[in-house]
Amino acid sequence: MPDILHKVAIKATPAQAYAALATIDGLSTWWTTDTSGSSAVGGEIGFRFGEHGFNGVKVIELEPEQRVLWEVIEGPESWLGTRIGFDLSQDGDDVAVLFKHSGWREQNEFMHTCTTKWAMFLMSLKAALETGIGAPYPNDVHITHRGY
Amino acid sequence: MPDILHKVAIKATPAQAYAALATIDGLSTWWTTDTSGSSAVGGEIGFRFGEHGFNGVKVIELEPEQRVLWEVIEGPESWLGTRIGFDLSQDGDDVAVLFKHSGWREQNEFMHTCTTKWAMFLMSLKAALETGIGAPYPNDVHITHRGY
Numbered sequence: 419m420p421d422i423l424h425k426v427a428i429k430a431t432p433a434q435a436y437a438a439l440a441t442i443d444g445l446s447t448w449w450t451t452d453t454s455g456s457s458a459v460g461g462e463i464g465f466r467f468g469e470h471g472f473n474g475v476k477v478i479e480l481e482p483e484q485r486v487l488w489e490v491i492e493g494p495e496s497w498l499g500t501r502i503g504f505d506l507s508q509d510g511d512d513v514a515v516l517f518k519h520s521g522w523r524e525q526n527e528f529m530h531t532c533t534t535k536w537a538m539f540l541m542s543l544k545a546a547l548e549t550g551i552g553a554p555y556p557n558d559v560h561i562t563h564r565g566y
Numbered sequence: 567m568p569d570i571l572h573k574v575a576i577k578a579t580p581a582q583a584y585a586a587l588a589t590i591d592g593l594s595t596w597w598t599t600d601t602s603g604s605s606a607v608g609g610e611i612g613f614r615f616g617e618h619g620f621n622g623v624k625v626i627e628l629e630p631e632q633r634v635l636w637e638v639i640e641g642p643e644s645w646l647g648t649r650i651g652f653d654l655s656q657d658g659d660d661v662a663v664l665f666k667h668s669g670w671r672e673q674n675e676f677m678h679t680c681t682t683k684w685a686m687f688l689m690s691l692k693a694a695l696e697t698g699i700g701a702p703y704p705n706d707v708h709i710t711h712r713g714y
Contacts (some may be wrong), residue, residue, distance in 0.1 A: 420569070426682060509710075510711075511711070525569065527573065530572055530573035531573045533573075533681065538689075562662075
């Protein structure tokens with residue numbers, strides 16, 4: 419099944435990157451400011467994007483400073499059952515983030531949109547960690563003129 | 567075989583987007599300023615990125631205002647034989663650009679990097695058409711601290 423892959427390298431430590439991915443406060447700095455729930459293994463996290471919807475994930479796996487893995491349990495139909503993972507590794511002075519949104523059932527147009535939009539949010543994660551100012555919803559970078 | 571997909575919507579006409587994809591001058595505004603060659607069908611286009619390499623493509627298909635398709639004939643090993651396509655369509659007042667870099671033999675780490683970097687260049691294409699100022703190499707947005 420097709421996957422969305424991305425990589426960014428961030429001037430931060432694996433511990434800092436992990437905190438941005440594995441805590442509600444951290445997630446609020448780069449994906450959406452309206453993040454809530456439990457980020458522990460087995461917990462459920464909700465990500466609200468105003469009128470543009472809601473994504474709910476279940477936390478499947480956490481490996482401090484190394485790995486965060488979620489399964490989508492609520493959201494767009496194409497996302498249901500897909501998994502979103504972040505693998506962290508030291509890369510010189512940086513932390514490399516390998517991103518994988520796996521298990522798409524088809525390469526539909528929404529998958530094109532989501533690939534580009536994930537890049538915007540991963541650059542938001544990078545900016546949040548490097549400068550303290552990310553671009554989470556509702557301050558996200560738009561790739562179309564329809565609010566996303 | 568895995569593909570890289572992206573979509574951006576641009577406040578421009580299909581003719582303007584096509585010119586940015588099907589002419590040497592247009593390509594110079596968003597991918598690399600150092601673009602040369604022949605952009606006609608059967609022609610070869612070279613894209614230089616200083617010390618970061620060279621990509622050569624052969625133009626496979628051109629459909630004015632609708633489609634540009636290349637095959638990679640020189641560049642990183644993972645890119646050889648892959649195809650890079652841009653499909654244009656009217657989307658309200660915008661032109662939608664569906665991007666597909668197809669035929670990757672494996673989901674290696676370089677594919678992660680290229681997916682994110684293509685998003686930066688497609689946002690550069692969007693900016694070039696909407697504001698007149700793109701971010702082609704050597705003014706490209708870096709996703710790592712190693713010059714790409």
